Amino acid sequence: MITMKDIVREGHPVLREVAKEVTLPATAEEKEILSEMLQFIKNSQDPEIADKYNLRPGVGIAAPQIGISKRMFAVHTYDENDVLYSYGLFNPKMISHSVEENHLDGGEGCLSVDREITGIVPRHARITVKGTTLEGEEVKLKLKGYIAIVFQHELDHLDGIMFYDRIEAFQDKLKKPL
Ligand code: SB7
Ligand code: NI
Numbered sequence: 001m002i003t004m005k006d007i008v009r010e011g012h013p014v015l016r017e018v019a020k021e022v023t024l025p026a027t028a029e030e031k032e033i034l035s036e037m038l039q040f041i042k043n044s045q046d047p048e049i050a051d052k053y054n055l056r057p058g059v060g061i062a063a064p065q066i067g068i069s070k071r072m073f074a075v076h077t078y079d080e081n082d083v084l085y086s087y088g089l090f091n092p093k094m095i096s097h098s099v100e101e102n103h104l105d106g107g108e109g110c111l112s113v114d115r116e117i118t119g120i121v122p123r124h125a126r127i128t129v130k131g132t133t134l135e136g137e138e139v140k141l142k143l144k145g146y147i148a149i150v151f152q153h154e155l156d157h158l159d160g161i162m163f164y165d166r167i168e169a170f171q172d173k174l175k176k177p178l
Contacts, residue, residue, distance in 0.1 A: 002040035003053050008067045010113050016160040019062075019069045022090045024132055030070070034088040034134055037061050038074035045076070058111050060150050062157030065112050073154040079147045087139075092131035094155055095140075097124035104149055108163040119167035123152045 008014055022030055044055040059077035063070045076086045102125040107118050126144040129151055133139055143151055153163055 001043075001053075002036050002066060004055060006066050007111050008065055010110075010162065012067070012112075014064050014067050014069055015112055015157070015162065017064065017069045018160055019064055019071045019158045022070050022072055024090060025136055026072075026090050026132075030072070030090070031134060033063070033066075033068065034072050034074060034090070037063070037066065037072075038076060038086070038088045038134070041074055041076040056111060060154045061111060062154045064157050064160075071158045073157065075147075075150055075154060077147070077150060080145050085143075085147050085150075087131075087141075088134035089129075089131035089139075090133075092129050092151070092155060092158070094127050094152075095130050096128045098126040100125040102145070102149065104146070107167075108149075108153060110153070110163055113162070113164075117164045117167070119164065121149075121163050121166045122168065123149045123166075127151060129155070 026034070040055070041058055041061055043049045043053070044058045049055065050057060060073060060075040062073040071091050072089060073092060074088045076084075078084055101122050103120045103122055108121045109116075125148065126142070127148050129141045129143060131139060131141075156163065
């Protein structure tokens with residue numbers, strides 16, 4: 001069972017690596033890891049289990065967050081219409097996106113970041129993602145709203161990008177000479 005002790009925190013180089021493609025079909029071990037990741041997210045949303053194991057509630061997790069530099073992530077959360085999006089995906093890839101942007105008013109957080117970082121994280125409003133499910137099925141998902149933002153957060157982890165890299169004020173501060 002995955003618990004918080006397995007979660008790699010910021011500062012660990014694996015979070016900054018570009019993760020490697022999973023050779024398909026995925027091995028039994030890769031499938032096992034990805035289903036454990038999905039189970040961790042489900043557990044983190046179960047008040048009793050989360051309390052018992054001290055899990056921080058999460059909506060998704062990417063393999064680099066457990067120290068595995070492979071292109072796979074799990075998402076388990078509901079959209080604005082209470083439709084459940086529950087996926088373990090191998091080699092997820094954004095194949096198109098809107099020009100229009102969107103963001104969460106409250107900003108974003110991350111299981112690998114143990115501090116509050118405020119700021120607007122600009123994201124694409126709509127994306128199309130292709131990937132292979134835990135069951136080995138190829139899917140093409142058209143996403144918008146909250147779910148599209150969660151997927152972009154997870155896709156970024158596979159490219160070594162943290163949500164705060166995209167906070168404009170933060171970027172400006174880094175670029176500005178003293
Ligand atoms: C807020 C939180 C997340 C995505 C988008 C907005 C995910 C939090 C959990 N993770 O750290 C997953 O990488
Ligand atoms: Ni994250």
